[in-house]
Amino acid sequence: MSDELLIIEDDAMLGIDLKRHFERVGWRTRLVRSLGEAGSFVFGPGYEGLVVLSDLHLPDGNSLDLLERARGEGDSREWIFLTGFGEAPDAERAKRLGAFDFLTKPMDRERLERIVTAARRGARAQRRIADEASQQRNRYSPAAFVGRSKDAERVRDTLERLCQIPLSSVIISGETGSGKGLAARILHHSGTRANGPLVEVNCAALPRDLVESELFGHEAGAFTGAKSNHRGFMEQATEGTLFLDEIGELDLDLQAKLLKVLEDKAIRRVGGERMVPVDVHVVVASNRNLRELVAEKAFRADLYHRLSVFQLDLPPLRARKADIDEIVAGLIPEFNAIAGKRVKRVPQAVRALLAAYDWPGNVRELRNVVERSVLLSTGEELPAEWLQIAPDGAPATMTAAGDLIFLPLDGSMNFDTMEKLIVEAALQRDGYNVMAAARRLGLTRETLRYRMARHDLQGQNAPQR
Ligand SMILES: Nc1ncnc2c1ncn2[C@@H]1O[C@H](COP(=O)(O)OP(=O)(O)OP(=O)(O)O)[C@@H](O)[C@H]1O
Ligand SMILES: [Mg+2]
Structure with missing residues (x-):
């Protein structure tokens, strides 16, 4: 499909002239003569036009008003204004609204064409970003938290609700591999800040002496090695979500700094003077119980209370084994596709083994087991031989599930x-x-x-x- 240019021009002669010109160089165009008419395209569903070329003063108003409304509704097109009178306040406003260009008539056709072509590149890139955001939204919808147990249903319902409201902070707790990272991504990509950035920080993985400058940024010369100004994770997450994983690992003094930032909604970079406003929502996760850490004085109570606007607890997989079949069913096609395999069935014996196991590594461990088994499969059934989920070092025993029994063939019996x-x-x-x-x-x-x-x-x- 060729790209479409929307021309808004009330001067009939000029409008037709522009339309002809751009059609000659390969654009599909649509010519309208008023803001009212233009609105039905700009806001209409399914209108794919990438670039808008608009006169400024139209019989029914100033087209910057239309742009302003469009931006309010998430419009990501590129807009170019052409005006007979290039007034500074209008030019200023156009810039503020992110117009691609603000040009004065008369305009040389070739130059105009170059500008429109450049705008098309910009608009395509914008659209890719918007598409990416909506793909992530599909990938990380609450339904991505798979499982048909009551617990999984409750988690999904809660995520669904949390996504509707602009919560400034959420604590997610649960054992390792229970889906905390997944839940955080769902909260961001399906939430009210989906179009902003998601910055994920694993507090346990940051080198201790760099945590502060990584989180809050630094100014050039703040310490040896700080060659230039650096925006920290907090600033990078502005208008989006900061996901602080393993928050329990953060030192107490940094916890105090974090609390201050959340309360001031501003940061001071390391070595900096200026307060930089930041607007972040935080999602924190911990596989240690934060309440217990507070009781042990290893986590600041004030920060805990500031963060616990909402608490989401993810139960371990062994407490919701009814989820296993569905999670496995979702994983098989994924690994089939990666490895060119064709597993279609999970034999009852394998299902029983999966159900009999305790899953200390929760869904992550289940993923690994399914991955290995699919990759090593040779037919349409998920093979039992690669599950390898008997607990290490346990005495050789038989396990039973329903009318099935399982015996180790590893020489231990x-x-x-x-x-x-x-x-x-x-x-x-x-x-x-x-x-x-x-x-x-x-x-x-x-x-x-x-x-x-x-x-x-x-x-x-x-x-x-
Ligand atoms: N309910 C679920 N449905 C589908 N996939 C899930 C579910 N829960 C977890 N997963 C997947 O399992 C893997 C591990 O989950 P995740 O990384 O979210 O765990 P975690 O709680 O953050 O673990 P850790 O404490 O080790 O960081 C991920 O690939 C995630 O997408
Ligand atoms: Mg995680």
Whole structure:
């Protein structure tokens, strides 16, 4: 699709002349003669025009008013004004509203064409940014927090609500891998600040002596090595969201500085004099319980209260195992696509193993397990052999889930023990009814009795039938 130029010009002769000229050089154009008419395109749904070329004074008003309204609604087009009288206040206002150019008639066609072409480049870049923001919005909608347990539903509902309101701060807590980072991204990309930046800072990963200048910035010469002015994360996040991960790792003196910044809504860069206004929303995360840290005096109570405008707790995966199937179902296509695999089914035996495990690393660990299994798969089923989720160093045991049992094939258990465990498990299912257990094992009653005797299994609680 060629790009479209919207021409707003009430002088009929000039309008037609401009329209012809730009069509000749490959633009689609639309010519309107008033602000009212222009508004129906500028605000109309589905109008894709990238650049607006507008006269300033029109019969129904000043076109800068139209631009102002358009900007208010998130318009990202490039606007060029052409005026008979280049008045300074109008030029000033056009600049403030981010107009691409403000030109005085008469205007040489070739020069105008160069300007319009440059505006198109700008508008395309703007549109890419807007598209990117909306893609992120889709990728990080509350629905990205997958799971059908009551807990997951509650988290989604809460995220949905928090995204509607401009909360200045949220604390997210939960074990490692439980989705704190994901929740923070959802809050930003689906929230009221989606068009601003999201700056993610892992407080535990910052070198201790640099934390302050990284967060608050510094002026040239503030310390050895500070060669030029540096905008800190706080300034970079202005009009957007600052995500402070592992906030519990921040030193107490920096906690005090952070609190001051949040209260003053301004920072002073390290080595600087000036207060720089900052407008940030903060989302903080911690896998240590901040309330406990406050009780231990490892976290400042005042900062805690300032931050805890809202608290979102993410339960560990082992407390919401009903989520596992759905999360796995979402991950398989992702890793299929990355590795060119074609896994389509998760066999019941694998589902049972996933459900039997405790997931100390939560969803991150589940992701890794699914990734490994998909990458090493050879067919359409998710293989059980690469799950490797038996706890390290645990004594070799059999695990059971429903009518399935799982035995380690890693050399930690000999065949004799396996046979004993199988026979025992079969017997337990039916309250030591030998006939029923034999049926389960595909053995005759006599063979089963023989094996029970071998493993010393017809004891106390094994009533003879
Ligand atoms: N409910 C969920 N649905 C889908 N994916 C999830 C869910 N929860 C977490 N994930 C994914 O699991 C991985 C780990 O989650 P995340 O990084 O958000 O955890 P975290 O709580 O920030 O962990 P840490 O404390 O180690 O920083 C990410 O890839 C994330 O997208
Ligand atoms: Mg994280």
